[in-house]
Every structure is written in structure tokens, then in C-alpha cells.
Amino acid sequence: MEISDVPGAQVPTFVIVLLIYLFTICGNMTILLLVCMDRHLHTPMYFFLGNLSIVDMSLTTCSLHKYIVIFITGNRIMPYLACITQVYFLGCFISDELLLLTAMSYDRYVAICNPLRYTMIMNRKVCALLAIVCWILGFLEIVPFVLLVLSFTCYESNIINHFFCDLEPLKKLSCSRMSFLELFTIVEGVFVLTLLPLLLTFIPYIFIIIAIMKINSKAGRHKAFYTCSSHLTVVVLLYTILVCQYLSPTSDENLRYKKTISLFNIAAVPMLNPIIYSLKNRDVQSAFRRQLHF
Helix, strand or coil: CCCCCCCCCHHHHHHHHHHHHHHHHHHHHHHHHHHHHCHHHCCHHHHHHHHHHHHHHHHHHHHHHHHHHHHHHCCCCCCHHHHHHHHHHHHHHHHHHHHHHHHHHHHHHHHHHCHHHHHHHCCHHHHHHHHHHHHHHHHHHCHHHHHHHHCCCCECCCCCCCCCCCHHHHHHHECCCCHHHHHHHHHHHHHHHHHHHHHHHHHHHHHHHHHHHCCCCHHHHHHHHHHHHHHHHHHHHHHHHHHHHHCCCCCCCCHHHHHHHHHHHHHHHHHHHHHHHHHCCHHHHHHHHHHCCC
């Protein structure tokens, strides 16, 4: 399990990955603690942002912990069930992230298109229900994929040319028939798990843009766009990376490219989320200063 197969690049790559991991954990933990501790952030938007931070920390830890352990100990052996478990939880956390981003888009829709009823519509009960649904659906949607992987009867090799267990490298190693799995991946993985959340995320933005364009003042339009910019940036970044990772052809030639894209998906995006939401968010900055008593 290596990220880079270039001689002499393993140590620098490990240092970079370790720094990214530590920054991801510290950044998302900071966001989560601020949301929990500062009463000014006890709003629906930051409630979902706290859930997103939990998902990001879980996703990065689930995907990178084995790579870090392997580099430190030199033990490259990973039990089969541990590999399948990693496939399952990676899929769950990615699915959870997409669903939470969808819920956050509807929160922004209500805030901009129906501001007078925002607190009544997005009350604590509704927010908690949306978050629970996102978590449960995320953990259930991946079950069929894991069952299909468990149905593989044999593998051509026990060496995975990747830095974590994922569906694509397992499919490449399997000597079982892939026709049904390929069809199921297209129907379930592409349309249900990816395109459907994408559509449900961007549909509210159509109404948001229409509502913003009806605002007479330039300052009002700028403020409305500003409240959505962080969320929209994360959505565009994440879906672009997912398309590059899972919808590009799988071959030996682009394997190094896929590893890099995978690293962006499971490490760089969770690292960037706290930066995007904090650098452009005055509420988070103010909460941070209050907690430090500045």
C-alpha cells in the first residue's frame, strides 16, 4: 500500500500525508468545538457544519490510518475482513458527506428564500431529523456494494496497488464476473449515490439565485451570495474530485493519477473544509476570538 512508487519519494510523501492528516483533525476538531461551545453558533447552518466536521475526521482517519501504520511498522499485511470493513466505512462517510451537503443546501434555501420563517422551519427537531436521516442513509446505501464484494469467489493476487482498500482496486484483482457489478455500480453508484444528491443539492440553488436576483440593493445581493459561497465552493470541489476519481477509466497507466485524486478526496478536501468555512466566515472567526478571550 503506497501512494507513490517513485524511488526515494516515500518518506517525503509520508511526511506530507501525516501533516495533512494532523491539520485535518485539528482544523475539523476546532470547528466542532466552536460549534458546541459558542452559543452564537447554535444555528442550523453550524449544526450541519459540525456534523460535516465529524464526517471529515472519520473519513480521513478511516482511509489514512493503515497507510501511516504500514509506513511506521513496515507491516503491510491487512486481513481480508479489515479490508472489506475499510471499503464499507469509506463509502459510508463519503455518502454521508454528500447527503449532509444536500441538507445544508436546503438550509441555505430556507434562509434566503424564506427568511421570516427560517427559525420556525429549520427548528432543532427538523435539523436533528435531517442529520439522522443523512447518517442512516449513508450507512445503508453502501451495504449492497459490500455484499457484492463479499460475493467475489477469487482474486488473482493478494497485493492491492493502492494506499487503502477501495472498490476499484478490488474489482481489478477479482477473477469473478464483473458484468453485474459494473451495471450495479453505474445504476447505484453513479445515479443514486452521486447524481441524485448532486441534483438535490443544486436544485435549491436555482431558487436561491432567482431570489437573490430579485433583491434590489447591490449590498443585499452580495450578502446573500456571501452566505452561500463557502458551501457552494465545497460542493463544486468535492463533486469535481469524485467525478475524476470514479468516472475516469481504470487502467495501469492512470493508476498513479487515480491515487493522487483519491488522496485529494479523502485527505485534501476534509483539510480544506475548515479553511473554507473559517477564512470566509465572520461568525466562526468571532467565535474563535471569543473562546480565546481576544
